[in-house]
Amino acid sequence: MEYVDVTDELIWAELDEDKCPCQGNGWAFIEDWEECPLHFQGQLHPMSVDLLLDDPARLEEAKRVSNLNWKIDQAKEEVRQARVKLQLAQSSLSMLELELINKTPTRQMEIIKIQECYPTVQMKAVRPQ
Ligand SMILES: [Zn+2]
Numbered sequence: 001m002e003y004v005d006v007t008d009e010l011i012w013a014e015l016d017e018d019k020c021p022c023q024g025n026g027w028a029f030i031e032d033w034e035e036c037p038l039h040f041q042g043q044l045h046p047m048s049v050d051l052l053l054d055d056p057a058r059l060e061e062a063k064r065v066s067n068l069n070w071k072i073d074q075a076k077e078e079v080r081q082a083r084v085k086l087q088l089a090q091s092s093l094s095m096l097e098l099e100l101i102n103k104t105p106t107r108q109m110e111i112i113k114i115q116e117c118y119p120t121v122q123m124k125a126v127r128p129q
Pocket residue numbers: 013014017020021022023024025026036037038039040
């Protein structure tokens with residue numbers, strides 16, 4: 001599995017938009033066009049912008065769709081994280097409610113095997129009376 005270090009991605013980005021290679025546009029040409037880890041918010045890919053420069057209406061529509069897709073991805077991630085949080089909270093609630101009525105799962109006592117403790121004791125079969 002390939003390991004990607006997040007700090008590598010952040011090397012070229014700058015908090016200040018004017019100093020950032022993306023100039024606040026969300027895209028910067030590093031070795032190829034790359035999304036800025038700090039300023040990318042679904043901006044349309046610069047090559048798509050170039051292709052649509054002579055068609056302002058389609059360009060605006062493409063920008064709108066690109067930004068909406070990014071917002072949808074963000075919202076999906078928020079929902080995913082909220083679900084994980086909800087599951088943890090529910091499991092914690094269940095444990096607390098069980099503890100309140102002393103029904104927490106306890107370790108079962110191990111069955112003591114007499115033969116193992118006292119190997120010399122002979123077990124006799126006893127007929128039930
Ligand atoms: Zn940037």
